[in-house]
Amino acid sequence: MADSDVILEMRSISKHFPGVKALDDVTMTVERKTIHAICGENGAGKSTLMKVLTGVWPYGTYSGRILFNGEEMRFKTLKSSEKAGIAIIHQELSLIPELSVTENIFIGNESSRRGLIDWDDARRRAEAIMGRVHLDVDPDTPSKNLGVGQQQLIEIARALSKDIQLLVLDEPTSALNEEESENLLQILRDLKAEGITSIMISHKLEELVRSADAITIIRDGRTVETLKAAEDGFDINRIIRGMVGRPLDNRYPSHQSNAAQELLSVKGWKVANPIRPDKLSADDVDFFVRAGEVVGFAGLMGAGRTELFRSIVGRSWGNYLSGEVRVGGRAVDTSSVPKAIEAGIAYVPEDRKVLGLNLLDTVSRTIVSAGLKRVSQHLLINNDMEVVAAEKARDELKIKTPSIVEGVDKLSGGNQQKTLLGKWLFTEPLVLVLDEPTRGIDVGAKYEIYSLIFQQAALGKAIVVISSELPELLGICDRIYTFHEGRITGDVDAKATNQEELMRLMTGVGPAPANDQTGEGAS
Amino acid sequence: MNRVKEFFGGSLRQSGMIFALLFLIILFQVLTGGKVLTSTNAMNIINGNSYVFVMSMGMVLVIVIGQIDLSVGSVAAFVGIIVALLMANFGVPWWGGIVIGLLIGAAVGAFHGFFLAKMTIPGFITTLAGMMLFRGLQTYIGNSQSIPTPEEFWVLGGSSANGSLPDWGPDFGLNNSTLLCGVVAVAFLWWSNLRTRKKRLALVGQAEALWVTVAKSALLTVVIAYATWLFAAGKSDLPGRVHTALPIPGVIVIVLAIFYHVLSQRTAFGRHIYAVGGNRLAAPLTGINVPRTYFFTMMNMSILAALAGMMFIGRSRASGPADGTGWELDVIAAVFVGGAAVYGGIGTVLGSLVGGLVMAVLNNGIQLMGLGTEIGKIVKGLVLLLAVTFDVMNKIAGRPSLIGRLMDGLRPKKDAPSDAAETKAETA
Numbered sequence: 001m002a003d004s005d006v007i008l009e010m011r012s013i014s015k016h017f018p019g020v021k022a023l024d025d026v027t028m029t030v031e032r033k034t035i036h037a038i039c040g041e042n043g044a045g046k047s048t049l050m051k052v053l054t055g056v057w058p059y060g061t062y063s064g065r066i067l068f069n070g071e072e073m074r075f076k077t078l079k080s081s082e083k084a085g086i087a088i089i090h091q092e093l094s095l096i097p098e099l100s101v102t103e104n105i106f107i108g109n110e111s112s113r114r115g116l117i118d119w120d121d122a123r124r125r126a127e128a129i130m131g132r133v134h135l136d137v138d139p140d141t142p143s144k145n146l147g148v149g150q151q152q153l154i155e156i157a158r159a160l161s162k163d164i165q166l167l168v169l170d171e172p173t174s175a176l177n178e179e180e181s182e183n184l185l186q187i188l189r190d191l192k193a194e195g196i197t198s199i200m201i202s203h204k205l206e207e208l209v210r211s212a213d214a215i216t217i218i219r220d221g222r223t224v225e226t227l228k229a230a231e232d233g234f235d236i237n238r239i240i241r242g243m244v245g246r247p248l249d250n251r252y253p254s255h256q257s258n259a260a261q262e263l264l265s266v267k268g269w270k271v272a273n274p275i276r277p278d279k280l281s282a283d284d285v286d287f288f289v290r291a292g293e294v295v296g297f298a299g300l301m302g303a304g305r306t307e308l309f310r311s312i313v314g315r316s317w318g319n320y321l322s323g324e325v326r327v328g329g330r331a332v333d334t335s336s337v338p339k340a341i342e343a344g345i346a347y348v349p350e351d352r353k354v355l356g357l358n359l360l361d362t363v364s365r366t367i368v369s370a371g372l373k374r375v376s377q378h379l380l381i382n383n384d385m386e387v388v389a390a391e392k393a394r395d396e397l398k399i400k401t402p403s404i405v406e407g408v409d410k411l412s413g414g415n416q417q418k419t420l421l422g423k424w425l426f427t428e429p430l431v432l433v434l435d436e437p438t439r440g441i442d443v444g445a446k447y448e449i450y451s452l453i454f455q456q457a458a459l460g461k462a463i464v465v466i467s468s469e470l471p472e473l474l475g476i477c478d479r480i481y482t483f484h485e486g487r488i489t490g491d492v493d494a495k496a497t498n499q500e501e502l503m504r505l506m507t508g509v510g511p512a513p514a515n516d517q518t519g520e521g522a523s
Numbered sequence: 524m525n526r527v528k529e530f531f532g533g534s535l536r537q538s539g540m541i542f543a544l545l546f547l548i549i550l551f552q553v554l555t556g557g558k559v560l561t562s563t564n565a566m567n568i569i570n571g572n573s574y575v576f577v578m579s580m581g582m583v584l585v586i587v588i589g590q591i592d593l594s595v596g597s598v599a600a601f602v603g604i605i606v607a608l609l610m611a612n613f614g615v616p617w618w619g620g621i622v623i624g625l626l627i628g629a630a631v632g633a634f635h636g637f638f639l640a641k642m643t644i645p646g647f648i649t650t651l652a653g654m655m656l657f658r659g660l661q662t663y664i665g666n667s668q669s670i671p672t673p674e675e676f677w678v679l680g681g682s683s684a685n686g687s688l689p690d691w692g693p694d695f696g697l698n699n700s701t702l703l704c705g706v707v708a709v710a711f712l713w714w715s716n717l718r719t720r721k722k723r724l725a726l727v728g729q730a731e732a733l734w735v736t737v738a739k740s741a742l743l744t745v746v747i748a749y750a751t752w753l754f755a756a757g758k759s760d761l762p763g764r765v766h767t768a769l770p771i772p773g774v775i776v777i778v779l780a781i782f783y784h785v786l787s788q789r790t791a792f793g794r795h796i797y798a799v800g801g802n803r804l805a806a807p808l809t810g811i812n813v814p815r816t817y818f819f820t821m822m823n824m825s826i827l828a829a830l831a832g833m834m835f836i837g838r839s840r841a842s843g844p845a846d847g848t849g850w851e852l853d854v855i856a857a858v859f860v861g862g863a864a865v866y867g868g869i870g871t872v873l874g875s876l877v878g879g880l881v882m883a884v885l886n887n888g889i890q891l892m893g894l895g896t897e898i899g900k901i902v903k904g905l906v907l908l909l910a911v912t913f914d915v916m917n918k919i920a921g922r923p924s925l926i927g928r929l930m931d932g933l934r935p936k937k938d939a940p941s942d943a944a945e946t947k948a949e950t951a
Binding site: 310314316336337338340341347349354355356357358359360361365369370372373376379380381383384387388391423 | 719722723726727785788789790791794797798800801802804805806807808809810811864868869
């Protein structure tokens with residue numbers, strides 16, 4: 001730590017939006033050659049702070065000072081901060097899908113000789129940068145053919161091509177699976193060794209604790225504290241306490257399993273991949289969920305869990321070949337989404353902003369949108385019934401909104417997720433399938449979603465949770481199925497398993513060796 | 524300021540457009556020395572622009588689902604020439620002409636809908652093809668000639684003595700039919716507003732303050748009363764008529780406005796249109812049949828285009844080769860000025876009508892001032908650009924409002940507490 005000097009200092013940053021104080025006297029010091037994490041609940045002001053830093057909110061729209069390498073910076077645009085050596089990578093990737101990896105890396109920053117780009121040279125330089133981010137693909141591949149994880153690496157490569165000193169990543173791992181996340185964190189550590197400092201916003205606390213050198217906690221637009229790995233060490237409970245302003249003794253609400261008789265059963269489910277009909281996306285899948293039971297589906301990204309449930313609920317994915325769905329022992333027709341709703345199955349999609357919600361709609365219209373018949377009389381929607389339904393949902397799910405006619409785009413992530421849940425609960429399903437129900441929402445909101453899940457289970461509903469976060473599945477499920485390449489590879493008791501065993505099953509390696517005592521819970 | 528907010532509630536944007544319209548009317552009233560707000564001119568504005576009003580109610584739905592229909596002018600002219608020919612040469616009665624015209628509109632709409640919904644050809648291309656195709660067919664069928672329409676048909680365009688609501692009963696100095704419409708509208712308004720408020724109170728225990736309901740209703744009462752007086756109190760110069768009255772095209776527009784407002788806001792089909800336009804990926808997962816929604820929205824547009832075409836040949840008393848030229852642009856402009864979003868998902872039937880009225884008053888005022896149509900085009904072009912610029916700027920600012928932006932000064936600073944602040948408050 002001999003050369004531990006300060007690369008960035010943000011002093012007393014305050015930023016107002018009409019009626020809201022987004023940042024209130026935030027101070028943060030980032031040391032050179034570190035990975036500096038920022039955490040806080042959604043709406044705490046993390047992203048706003050980074051927008052101030054990178055000139056998205058130009059100088060003059062905030063108060064306070066930014067010192068970069070000891071000099072005061074007054075960024076007017078994103079471009080000017082980039083010029084100074086700061087690059088930001090957003091959660092939403094900004095690659096152009098049709099362009100190749102090389103083109104994407106150098107776009108907007110093409111080096112040309114007499115107006116012409118030397119593509120051979122560009123490709124050579126791209127390969128060199130790709131090596132630094134462990135991106136092992138053909139530089140001529142169109143970026144649309146790559147996975148999310150690899151696309152993110154292209155973004156980092158693009159930033160590196162501009163000779164930056166400080167890399168800002170806004171929730172870089174939220175869309176990645178464990179393996180890809182680990183790879184990304186390793187890259188950040190490598191870059192650190194090269195001398196590049198990273199600032200990283202993340203909700204995945206375990207990850208931060210493992211990789212960060214310092215963590216700044218922000219709550220309600222104020223800095224709570226900055227912890228340093230070298231001095232304080234990281235205590236997850238202390239971080240959570242700082243984020244939410246209250247101790248969260250348990251990150252998962254207590255829950256007594258009250259599984260009763262079988263409610264949902266799927267037998268012999270076979271679905272062909274719509275693009276490659278010779279490939280089976282679901283290969284003879286059998287599973288069941290009991291009433292009152294919370295059942296998890298674990299699998300690596302691309303294992304086909306989402307596809308499986310979308311093929312079951314309304315056949316909205318893939319080409320159905322064979323299989324039977326029973327609800328309460330009775331065979332049901334789920335060949336369209338309205339029929340599935342009729343049969344009592346609700347699928348709450350992942351990615352609420354892309355697949356779940358119409359962000360232009362109001363809370364009340366969203367709540368009733370999947371069950372318009374329930375608020376209609378003589379073919380007309382009854383406004384009074386709609387208001388009653390929406391107020392009831394707001395009340396029961398504790399959706400924080402000034403009014404039910406507020407646009408859902410104005411709600412925080414957690415409240416959007418609750419609204420989405422409310423939309424599907426309004427159809428009064430017997431079986432509730434939740435796909436990544438807590439992605440991108442903060443710790444406090446997660447806890448509330450878990451409570452709602454348990455509440456529905458206690459009402460005798462069969463609950464399926466698809467999640468990429470293994471601790472979450474272990475924390476809330478009664479039973480977990482593992483899914484690998486279109487097949488169920490395990491059915492384990494959540495109380496008697498652990499992440500290692502799940503990972504083995506998810507990767508198709510098979511159950512734990514016999515001498516491993518954690519394996520005994522697997523059935 | 525709080526009172527202002529309470530009064531306008533969530534609909535500040537639409538109020539904004541209404542203010543813009545009011546502003547224009549007053550502006551031209553002053554500039555022309557009082558020529559705008561006369562009974563005859565009001566009837567002229569309605570009759571002369573009814574085709575835009577009628578089609579804008581279909582176009583807004585097309586734009587909300589994220590499509591566009593460029594064919595409406597050609598379709599209107601195509602239907603117009605067939606109906607005129609059938610009535611002139613084949614002895615088809617006027618009502619038969621209307622029925623056949625609407626059926627042709629439905630068939631043309633099904634044609635567009637098929638290519639959009641089943642063949643997944645973007646509406647822009649489908650209807651661009653339709654625009655050329657039906658224009659060509661119109662010229663071919665009509666042989667570039669003008670075909671006169673029978674007198675009964677003129678009623679549709681408001682261009683005969685029977686083209687406005689009839690006189691009857693004792694003379695109060697107003698046209699009694701129009702007066703009756705006004706009275707019924709005001710009565711319904713008060714009954715409906717007070718009932719809604721009472722029901723809200725009973726059901727969820729909260730509603731807007733009583734003074735807000737009363738003030739809103741009173742304001743609308745004044746508007747309706749004035750409009751009634753404006754249309755009904757003039758001296759008619761048509762043979763056999765005493766008073767001016769609400770013209771038949773106006774009646775058609777009002778009936779359609781009620782129908783399409785209810786269709787778009789209060790039926791499952793209407794909600795589906797907004798859902799598809801707002802998020803095309805989420806809609807099917809909510810159980811919405813996206814192709815079906817596309818199909819019927821396009822079909823509806825062409826039916827309205829057919830009706831507009833027939834109203835127009837009623838007004839001009841003949842179907843001519845240049846009918847419907849450039850209408851699609853007038854209609855699309857009206858919808859965007861009326862607050863529809865360029866990328867779909869946002870827009871209302873009533874807003875589009877106000878947008879249409881803004882454009883109509885602009886046109887009319889400029890004409891009355893004795894300026895040429897070229898000035899009208901320049902001003903309308905600028906107004907459209909301005910309106911959509913505000914829309915896009917609002918999108919960037921994360922607010923889907925349009926002229927509401929103009930009224931920002933009126934907008935009370937909202938104390939939208941951040942989520943984190945509320946979490947804290949809850950745990951405190």
